[in-house]
Amino acid sequence: MLRRLEGIVPFEQKVWLSSPTMHGDELRYITEAYETNWMSTVGENINEVERLICEKVGCKHAVALSSGTAALHLAVKLAGVKPGDKVLCSDMTFDATVNPVVYEGGVPVFVDTERDTWNMDPVALERAFESHPEAKAVVVAHLYGVSGKIDEIVAVAKAHGAVVVEDAAESLGATYKGKQTGTFGDINCISFNGNKIITGSSGGMLLTDKKEAADKVRKWSTQAREAAPWYQHEELGYNYRMSNVIAGVVRGQIPYLEEHIAQKKAIYERYKEGLKNLPVSMNPYDSENSEPNFWLSCLLIDENAMCRQVRGERDVLYVSEPGKSCPHEILDALAAINAEGRPIWKPMHMQPIYRSNSFVTRNGDGRARTNAYIEGETLDVGMDIFQRGVCLPSDNKMTPEQQEAIIEVIKRCF
Ligand SMILES: Cc1ncc(COP(=O)(O)O)c(C=O)c1O
16 A cells, blocks of 8 residues: 555645634624623524525524534424334435434334435335335435435325425535425424534524424424423423524634535546546536535445455455555545545444344345345445445645645555
């Protein structure tokens, strides 16, 4: 490996996968909160971020919360998920998409991924409803800032009377058929986690067009206090409201959303051009119908260009081979020059915590073929992308020169 990287000088400062980028206004809004003593979960910054996000995304109500996960939790609760209820969920996603289902006692059923956008497969969703017609809700994520086939997914869910929760945590600003992600579900969630396209350092929001839903979530998120002179509680509450300080950061970031998207798009295009002669492809999107926010750029190694790679639950082994490579060889090479890549999000149906949950592919029961993973034969789509894909350094502060060096390093892995 080191011999292959000869002549490439490691970066003095690490190039991150995706790190926060501040612009100055954030500090002004935080300082205002401090100087006016609105160091609380009420204040002008909160009101403003809720207004600005509604304006940007095109929804009627936004409730600022402590995290995207909190938003998803209250979304699942709002969807009426009760203990034992089945909920059909994206499989290749971050676990925060599905954990809130379990917080409410629901049982996630994982729906396989399609190859066109790396998101929930509407065909597999239909199959999942065949085997789980009683499913109460669908929780669907847009991976890496690329919209899934969300109109088809919503149509399937509606045909089966299920509530749609859209997890747009990674896709703020991305559109599908001209409409912003985070507006397709009955209840929608976004995140301002530090690694997202814009950030509050943390934070999230629940988006809805229904006033009663927004009011309910606002109440639940502030310990479900009733309108009484004393602390009166008639239902379970949570301490999930966004802080006015965090909201100050988000408020300062919102005007830079489009700039960040343009930077991330340029990064994606440079990778696409720079890697075009290698046996790899970029994470795909439907260029006719969607415009991603390009949050993370990823590559997928052609099947016949994979060197041998075996993953256990926590360890990995691979064997270098001329003309071939694998995700962990690339990740090791990136680490050697002080750049951060990451494996594709490991599908939920492969996670030990969810191993006993159902998993449905477009061919039916996805659990029937699990041994194929070990034998390296036919894989389900999510497992296959996990096996061959890599998230590349996608930080919007990465210079074109740094990216060129990264591209050169990837070339040398083959
Ligand atoms: C797809 C997805 N859903 C949900 C979340 C949870 O958001 P948060 O970290 O704000 O709780 C994240 C990211 O963290 C995510 O990537």
